[in-house]
Amino acid sequence: MLPEIAARAEAAIAIRHDLHRHPELAFEEHRTSARVAELLQQWGYEVTTGLGGTGVVGTLQRGQGSRRLGLRADIDALPIHEDSGLAYASQTEGLMHACGHDGHTAILLSAAHYLAHHGRIDGTLQLVFQPAEETGSGASKMIADGLFERFPVDAIYGLHNWPGVPVGHFGFVDGPAMASVDWARLKVIGKGGHGAEPQGSVDPILVAAHIITALQSVVSRNVDPRQMGVVTVGSIHGGQAANVIPDVVELKLTVRAYLPEVRDTLRRRVTELAEQTAAAFGAHAEIEFPRGFPSVINHPQQTAYIREVAVQGFGAEQVVPEFAPRTASEDFAFLLQARPGSFVFVGNGDSAPLHSPRYVFNDAAIAPAASLWARLAEDYLVKDAT
Structure with missing residues (x-):
């Protein structure tokens, strides 16, 4: 774990708790998008809002490097009445961050802060905050809105927390990863x-x-x-x-x-x-019988790359061996159809299942996952990379 990210863990947790109190459904994430854009602007990112409706892209360009990396977080919540008992539980009746997208957003923002203030990168970083993952329409709408034409990347990565996997551990799947x-x-x-x-x-x-x-x-x-x-x-x-x-x-x-x-x-x-x-x-x-999400099919080269980044940064013992594909679904699949990349699973510890009214995202997962994003960016966007 990067010490600079660990030192700001409480700030990242506070961001997540704020997002958790104010969940918003697909394409209604106006407060969430405004908060993300505000923070990125404070940290020196060039920010574009309104992509795909309520999506946000933060761009950080350093040096003369030609490599371009994309990292994505989903930002929407679910129409579920929260029964977590948390002090910072949802303040909106009938809505809840029951899939941890508040955590995914906090993870990417934590990495964004580190990379803006401490990152050793030479190239272009595109941070994609995507609406409407739960309805399966956010990624495709951002693509149709010119995501990769306006913010080109050579590779795109995303992640999802997973209950039952220890915090600080990571799962990688070659090929089909989600249904x-x-x-x-x-x-x-x-x-x-x-x-x-x-x-x-x-x-x-x-x-x-x-x-x-x-x-x-x-x-x-x-x-x-x-x-x-x-x-x-x-x-x-x-x-x-x-x-x-x-x-x-x-x-x-x-x-x-x-x-x-x-x-x-x-x-x-x-x-x-x-x-x-x-x-x-x-x-x-x-x-x-309309067509929904395609399967998430990870690209072998990009999956091997981020797996090695995790092994070098955290040790082989924190990479789950032979992590099995999941039968749940994710519209990150559309992004992987458009560009090479990989979808990563991060441990959420012993929690209730995703989409449960008693589900709780584990705050301790933020710093390790943010450190993985930061290490990936620093490794990928390295000067004189070929």
């Missing part, structure tokens, strides 16, 4: 009627039950057992009374995979099974 995710809304349209005379109806509840059962075969009979796929039905709604067969039942589900070809197979088979099962019962299925 793609697609959300589907399925309407099963039958013919309603009286529950006492089902022969005159087409029961969409019965049809939906058969569809749900059939969907359990999508992964087991269509995906190579050595690959990952998940189909989860998380919501079913239909009918109001015990003796009335409804006209419509609505299902909501998610589909996840590591590999693009598996993702395409799952999407195709979910659609086919829903439509054909409904038709077999004389019903009709309508499916809305």
